[in-house]
Amino acid sequence: MWIIFMGPPGAGKGTQCERLTRSLHIPHLSSGDMLRQAVVEQTGAGRLAEPYMARGDLVPDQVMVKLIAERIERRDCASGALFDGFPRNRHQAEALDQALAARGTPLDAVLELDVPDGIVMARLAGRGRSDDRPEIIAQRLESYRRQTRPLLEYYRQRGLLEIIDGTGTPDKVFERILAALAARRRAGPGSEIARG
Ligand code: AP5
Ligand code: MG
Secondary structure, eight states: OEEEEEOSTTSSHHHHHHHHHHHHOOOEEEHHHHHHHHHHHTOHHHHHHHHHHHHTOOOOHHHHHHHHHHHTTSGGGTTOEEEESOOOSHHHHHHHHHHHHHHTOOOOEEEEEEOOHHHHHHHHHTTOOTTOSHHHHHHHHHHIIIIITTHHHHHHTTTOEEEEEOOSOHHHHHHHHHHHHHHHHHHOTTOTTTTO
């Protein structure tokens, strides 16, 4: 299965992907973790990405698309992957569509974790990653609103979008995710229910 997780910073994408990767046995590809690793290793991509990440801006598409395109060619992605934080704009979404079409493995679902800004701020305040300072969180939220959230409509029109209430405990959110995926499986691809 190929599943995209969307949602604002602090929505719980990483938290929920960690759970789902264990139950579906497909890898969890976190674009943010891949970039942070590249920064630590000071690769070309990492050096390029670092100032954008420090400001809370999206890193240039060509950097991100290349990292993901290479990653999905690895053997562990033979039966799919969970995308956490990718794609984040229309150009990235189209690049992913093309890469998956070339493999003959289309997307199965796009899950948006819906969490209000106030809860997101509180969650990130308790974590303490280097980009979790209030002014950088504000910029990450703004990037999400302006560049990423419009993608929801792109996926809704194709019947792929499921909006998941991301509030409550991680267990509760995970139950909702499993229920949404089970409902899609029962409905079958292309059915009216699957289109939500
Ligand atoms: P990225 O690492 O993707 O950060 P993000 O989208 O801002 O999201 P977070 O990782 O902060 O939140 P999350 O939704 O994973 O929540 P989590 O589970 O950790 O991106 C970082 C940067 O990289 C970007 O700003 C950009 O510069 C760059 N980048 C990444 N992808 C890119 C792309 N495609 N294109 C261009 N640039 C890109 O949870 C957050 C906290 O809340 C944790 O402490 C967790 O324990 C807690 N928590 C989770 N769920 C719950 C719950 N239900 N109840 C209470 N607490 C909870
Ligand atoms: Mg994350």
